Structures are given as C-alpha cells and as structure tokens.
Amino acid sequence: MDLNGFKTELAVRDYECDLQGIVNNSVYMNYLEHARHEFLKSSGIDFAALAARKINLVVVRIEADYKSSLVPGDQFTVSVQYERISPLRFCFHQEIRRTSDNRLIIQAKVIGSALNANGRPELPKELEDIFGR
C-alpha cells in the first residue's frame, strides 16, 4: 500500500506527556484525528462545517499498533491514506513516524462513517466525491 499520500508534521507538546514522561496513548488519537481533518480540509471537506449542518463524521473502529513512544522535543509526521471499503464506510491507513530517524511510532487503521441529521448512516455528496462511489 502506498502511504506516501497526505502528511502533516507536528511536534510533541510537553503537556501531552503523562507521568511516564512519554506521550499518553490517547493523545496519538488526537494526532491521528487532526491529520485526518487536515487531509479532509485539503480535499475541500471541513469537519466543523459539516457538523454545523448536523452531518457528523464518526469513528467506527480503530486498530492501532504502538511501536515506540514519542517524548518531549520529538517532531513527527502523521500520514493519511484513505480507502473506500463499503457503501457507508471508509478507512484511513495512518502512520506516525519520528522525523529525526523515520522510526515508526504508531500504525493505525481508522474506519469511519457519516451520520446524517437523523443519526442515520449516510455519506454526504462531498465525501462521495473524494472517496469514490
């Protein structure tokens, strides 16, 4: 699989580290989400604007392998590659790699869907356009 798609570069903030002195496991979910939203924005889709129209992009399943830990001072890249996996679901293949040595930090599959204003699964046209039908 080609993971050389969308990438965003970030740096660890000290408050994101827990008492072990490493980035807390939940914070990687923030990083992954932020990169997905940046990817969507680069494709013309605004998560917040959709939410304002009562169209909610939601996470359905996450599989994440934690390979190594980020620590204060680390810079890292979060990559995003999407795949349409069913009429109502899409999958993001994501990796976080430390910038200094390209070390793999986390590898994740995040499956998402969209809910319409009635809370029923329905992909809005904008998503159909970028994810393919």
Add this chain to the structure above:
Amino acid sequence: MDLNGFKTELAVRDYECDLQGIVNNSVYMNYLEHARHEFLKSSGIDFAALAARKINLVVVRIEADYKSSLVPGDQFTVSVQYERISPLRFCFHQEIRRTSDNRLIIQAKVIGSALNANGRPELPKELEDIFGR
C-alpha cells in the same frame, strides 16, 4: 467470555465532548485507561508507583469498536477483564455501557506490556502474580 469482572462507573463531563456535542473518540481511551488503572489498583498494583521505579506499563495494541456515542449527562460503566496472552503480554477486554439502558458504547481489546528501567520488555513480579505465568 465473562466480562463481569472489574467495573467502574463514571459520568460524562461536558469538556470531554467535542464540537459534534458527543464525547470525542480519544476520550474513550482515557476512560478505558482509567478503568484499567483502577482495576490494577484494586489488585494492589499502582501504575504511578511503578513509573516512579522506572517500570512503565505500556499499550502495545488497541482494537476498539465504537458502537454508539456518549453525550453530556450520560453515566456509564467501564468493565475490565484481563487475560495473559504471552510471556510478555497481557490483554484487557473492555466494554463501556451506558448506565440508563445498558447500551454498548464501545468494545475494546487493549494489549499491554511492561518495560523495565532499560526500556526492555519485562513484567515485574507484581504483574506476574496477578496475571499468572
């Protein structure tokens, strides 16, 4: 599998909800971690005390199925059931259920390990004692 092991009851705090008005996907990882630590504490194992001895319990893999969303005002139960899966790894089977109607919110498998002061995988004796050998 019997999930009627350790349980802790919590309530959604408004700041845990994102702009969609539902608990953000990363926050469930906080809930799951907190319940695991409460479970460990009830078994005599203190995550923070271990960290002070440079023994770090770490997450190796997470699989989580998001079934429904928690919203402001919801109370919920987080359950924890552990399983020893290899000499160096243990698995927590966890569920979050809304208290009012027992609705399943998230179902997760969290695989963990422990790193010694040199950063090498090694389970401390306390963990061996509760997880079995």
Add this chain to the structure above:
Amino acid sequence: MDLNGFKTELAVRDYECDLQGIVNNSVYMNYLEHARHEFLKSSGIDFAALAARKINLVVVRIEADYKSSLVPGDQFTVSVQYERISPLRFCFHQEIRRTSDNRLIIQAKVIGSALNANGRPELPKELEDIFGR
C-alpha cells in the same frame, strides 16, 4: 465569604498528570468547570441544553492561585459559590481541597457571562432566576 455551598468530590486520574508526575495546571480548569456545570445542573440549568439553543455560557476572566499540587491517588473536593457582580456578569468563587487533609490546592475566581444566539451578552431567564437580578 461562605464557601460551604455546592461541592463535588472527584479523584485524580493518572492521565491527568504530566511529566512532572503532578496534575497539569490546565486540568484544574477542567475540574473547576466540571464543578460549575454540576452546580448549575443542580440548580436546573443544563450547559449543554443551553448551547443547543445557541446560548453560550462563557468564561470572561479567571484568577487562580495554585497553592499545592494534586498527585495520582488523591481525592479532592471542588466547591462552588456564586455571586452576581453586574447586570451581565456573575462570579464563581471556587476552591479545590485535598480530601485526606483538607489542604487547599487551588483558589479561584471565575467570572462568566452568557452570549445569545447573535453572540451578544445576554443572560437567559433561567440564569437571572438563580443568580438574582
């Protein structure tokens, strides 16, 4: 001033601690907010329900003195005492005290207001009723 008004009891969660092993300074703002919302709810005012009507309760000013730090395992009480200070503003006097020895952890004054659907300051009737005119 009588601070023996509304109180809620909480416990530190390990993920709320930063790399210094103490609760991060920003997390106390979460604790203080959560206690204010619990207080409001006990008075019949639901922050999330107001937001759904486009009425936003907002923080205008915070003054907080950090006296001591909470650490993993600590239980604590957050108190809330309100005061109407002007036609459009109210003030919450809040304290966080460690349960085991009543030690003062933080003392804060949080001044708030409300914005109507047009983003203009306006207190909704429910707030007028509890804060007095």
Add this chain to the structure above:
Amino acid sequence: MDLNGFKTELAVRDYECDLQGIVNNSVYMNYLEHARHEFLKSSGIDFAALAARKINLVVVRIEADYKSSLVPGDQFTVSVQYERISPLRFCFHQEIRRTSDNRLIIQAKVIGSALNANGRPELPKELEDIFGR
C-alpha cells in the same frame, strides 16, 4: 510593556473545541504553557530535562482575561514576555491573537516559580541566568 518578544504561531485543532464549537477555556492554558516552554527552550532551558533532574517549574498564579473565542480553522500567535518579580518568582505576560486580523483573544499573567528535589522553592542557575537576579 513591550510584548514583541518571543512568539509562536499555532492553529486550532478540531478536538480542542468543546460542544459550544469554540476552543474550551482550559485549552488556552495548554497554548500558553506550550508557548512558555518554547520560549524557555529558545533560551536554552528544557522543561522536561529539568523535571528529569527533579526540578519542577510550577505555576503559582494565573490571571487571564478571555476577550474573544478561537474557532476551528483559526490560526493564532501566542506571545511571551517575562519579568522577574521577586527572588523566587517570575512572571510571564502573554497574549493570544488571531492571525487573520490580530484580534486579541486572551491576555494573561502567569506567575511561576521552581521547586527543587525537596519540593522547596529554589530557582536553578539556568533560570537565574535568563531571568536575571
């Protein structure tokens, strides 16, 4: 006062917004802290490295005026200007301004100190050097 000292530019991440659709009040404390740590790092002082030596930089008091809210998509600048205010205390004057129109979002005074390995107030030499005696 000259606030044209250290500055760092950031952007709102969607997960930092709460159910009102604006950045939650506690998150500004994260932004302010991150900018202070970046400032310190630019002066040769590493918060995490100090903590590893059991020297903890701590917040003693925060005064913050919330002037306007950041929303998804906003870029902003956090400024830091320090002042030595007593033998054991220093003050950071900070502002957050929206990049697009320079609008003031928050104005804060954050008073800090340092605790040595025994938990007693004591400024390490590095801090004396940059804050002046």
